[in-house]
Amino acid sequence: MRKGILVLLCLIILLLSGCVQNEKELPKDVSAISTKWQDNQLVYLTDNGLFVYNTLDGKTEPLMTDDISKRDINWLNCNFSPDKSKYIMITMGKYDNTVEIRDTKTGENFLSLDTEKYRGDVGGYSPPIGQAEWIDNKNIFLTTEFRLYIINILTGREIQVTEECAPVTTKANHNVEAPYLSWAANVKKMGDKLYYNSKREIGKAGLGSIYCGNQEGERELIPNARLIMALDDTRFVYWKETRPDVLATLLYDISTSSSFLIADTDSLPEEIFRINNGKLAYMTGKMTGGIYRGAVYDPNTRQAQEFDIYNAERDFPDNDIDQRQFGHFMGAWEKDGEYVFLFSVENFSTSQGKYLKEYLAYSTRTKKIIEIDDYGDTWLVNMNISPSGEYIAVTKHKSPGDDSFLFDVIQADNLLEQLK
Numbered sequence: 001m002r003k004g005i006l007v008l009l010c011l012i013i014l015l016l017s018g019c020v021q022n023e024k025e026l027p028k029d030v031s032a033i034s035t036k037w038q039d040n041q042l043v044y045l046t047d048n049g050l051f052v053y054n055t056l057d058g059k060t061e062p063l064m065t066d067d068i069s070k071r072d073i074n075w076l077n078c079n080f081s082p083d084k085s086k087y088i089m090i091t092m093g094k095y096d097n098t099v100e101i102r103d104t105k106t107g108e109n110f111l112s113l114d115t116e117k118y119r120g121d122v123g124g125y126s127p128p129i130g131q132a133e134w135i136d137n138k139n140i141f142l143t144t145e146f147r148l149y150i151i152n153i154l155t156g157r158e159i160q161v162t163e164e165c166a167p168v169t170t171k172a173n174h175n176v177e178a179p180y181l182s183w184a185a186n187v188k189k190m191g192d193k194l195y196y197n198s199k200r201e202i203g204k205a206g207l208g209s210i211y212c213g214n215q216e217g218e219r220e221l222i223p224n225a226r227l228i229m230a231l232d233d234t235r236f237v238y239w240k241e242t243r244p245d246v247l248a249t250l251l252y253d254i255s256t257s258s259s260f261l262i263a264d265t266d267s268l269p270e271e272i273f274r275i276n277n278g279k280l281a282y283m284t285g286k287m288t289g290g291i292y293r294g295a296v297y298d299p300n301t302r303q304a305q306e307f308d309i310y311n312a313e314r315d316f317p318d319n320d321i322d323q324r325q326f327g328h329f330m331g332a333w334e335k336d337g338e339y340v341f342l343f344s345v346e347n348f349s350t351s352q353g354k355y356l357k358e359y360l361a362y363s364t365r366t367k368k369i370i371e372i373d374d375y376g377d378t379w380l381v382n383m384n385i386s387p388s389g390e391y392i393a394v395t396k397h398k399s400p401g402d403d404s405f406l407f408d409v410i411q412a413d414n415l416l417e418q419l420k
Contacts, residue, residue: 024058026409033068033404034076035393037386042393042409045076050089050107053409055391063087064107072096074403081134086110088132088140097128099142101153111153119144122166124174131187141187141194148184148196150215161194161213172202182208188230190254195236197227210238222252228272231299237262237272237280249282251299260302263295271329275339276389281332283309283343290324294332294341294362309341309362310369323348327357330382333389333412338365340415342372342383342392359383363419370418385412 027042035044042053049065063078072093079088084104091098097119101111119126132142135150142149146165151158162183172178180199187196192214199208210222225240234254242248248264249272262272263282272282280299285292290312297304312324327344334340341362346355359381362369375381380397390412397405 024055026058026411027053027060028408029406030408031404032395032407033074034078035384035395035407036078037384037393038078038080040386040388040391042386042391043078044407045073045078047404050076050078055386055388055409062107063104064089064102077130077132079133080104081137083137085137088134090129090132092128092130099129099132101140113142113151118142118147118149121170122146123170123172123178125169125172125178127179133187133189135189141189143184143187143196145182145185148187148194148213150194159215161215161218162198162211163218165200168200168202177202184211186227188227188236190230190236191233195221195227195230207239207241229274231274231280235299251302262297262304273329273331273385275332275334276385276387277334279334281339281341283326283329283341285326288323288325290345290347292326292343294339294364296332296334296339307339307341307362307364309343310345310360312345312347315369318347320349320351321347322350325355327359331385333385335389335412335416338363338416340364340412340419342385344381357381361415361419363416366419368419370415372415 031046033045035042040055044051045068047069049068050063051060052063053060072095073091075092077090081087086101087104089100089102097115099113099115100109102108103110115129118129127145129142129144132140134140138154139150139152142151146169148161149158150161165183169178169181172181181202182197182199184196184198187194193212194214195210195212197208198211207224207226209220210225210227211218212221222238225238228237228239230236236252238250238252239247240250242264246264249262251260251262262280263284272280275281280297281294283292283294290310292310294307294309295304324345324347327346330342332339332341344357344359346357348355359372359375360369361372375396378396379399382395384393392410392412394408394410395405396407
């Protein structure tokens with residue numbers, strides 16, 4: 001009998017120790033220069049190199065080890081090839097701008113591009129290369145915003161997609177005119193074409209136009225519009241001014257050349273996200289006043305659900321608060337029919353003489369709202385939800401102008417528990 005009890009106790013201890021060993025360790029207060037979700041991996045740059053945190057097994061692996069503190073880098077963007085064998089690494093610093101293609105397993109440099117070749121001869125203002133992404137495993141696109149190229153990384157063959165900008169940019173004032181021009185900004189690959197924003201006329205106000213192009217050339221697709229995000233290979237979301245000072249958010253179907261209205265009243269600017277279930281989330285309301293609604297738009301049925309998310313005077317009355325204003329919308333995710341919205345508000349405290357920031361989460365199921373955490377006097381907190389909706393990367397910026405920040409990764413389910 002005693003022997004049986006002893007064996008049972010040993011089994012329990014082994015099971016408990018296994019649970020402890022298998023528990024994922026989430027990054028906490030990691031100092032980084034840049035972070036970005038790539039599928040369910042978080043890629044981040046530190047002073048010691050480029051690393052990837054895998055949410056599936058909780059492991060962190062180095063992509064590239066280097067003493068970044070000795071290099072002129074204060075920003076990085078990274079994109080894996082479709083087969084994950086290589087990645088594009090773009091860096092910017094005070095003076096340097098580099099584009100490299102590296103091997104994912106070894107970290108070795110496969111190809112370095114001459115950035116000055118693409119940026120040169122455009123006049124006094126030459127924007128850096130901030131976007132380069134994969135078309136397939138052999139071809140990439142690269143944009144300086146003044147020029148857009150398609151490059152075969154195996155043969156070196158290059159094709160300039162956009163018309164040459166120099167006849168215009170060399171005549172533009174480099175301080176007040178050239179920075180507002182663009183030939184290919186926010187480039188998105190959809191199907192066999194690239195779609196992008198363009199403003200090519202000096203001194204002309206407005207949104208510009210949406211263009212599409214490939215190896216054979218380009219054409220204007222939608223005038224007086226701005227591309228926001230690609231939904232899939234046949235649809236994208238864009239803005240268009242439908243009446244004075246009103247920007248409508250619309251869905252464009254490439255296959256039918258048709259547009260469908262998503263929202264056109266009181267939409268908070270630039271705040272629309274794709275949710276893990278394929279739908280779109282945005283928030284509406286005035287920037288000041290403290291009354292905000294959330295919406296979930298289904299691009300297949302073209303129907304929207306709306307939710308009363310935040311009414312400060314009704315739900316959080318406080319005589320010490322003099323002014324209320326919206327901070328920013330950070331996205332939403334769905335689980336079992338429940339949507340959770342992440343956003344921030346800034347309320348002016350008369351007793352303290354300053355705006356107090358709150359970072360909040362709202363559940364559409366329980367209609368409960370919670371403060372995610374108290375971040376004190378942190379200048380800016382951003383929350384980036386993983387594509388699966390299971391994890392959130394929280395970046396904490398101490399003050400404006402800092403090159404580095406601290407970040408955590410938290411589980412979305414932990415917030416769901418608090419919202420019950």
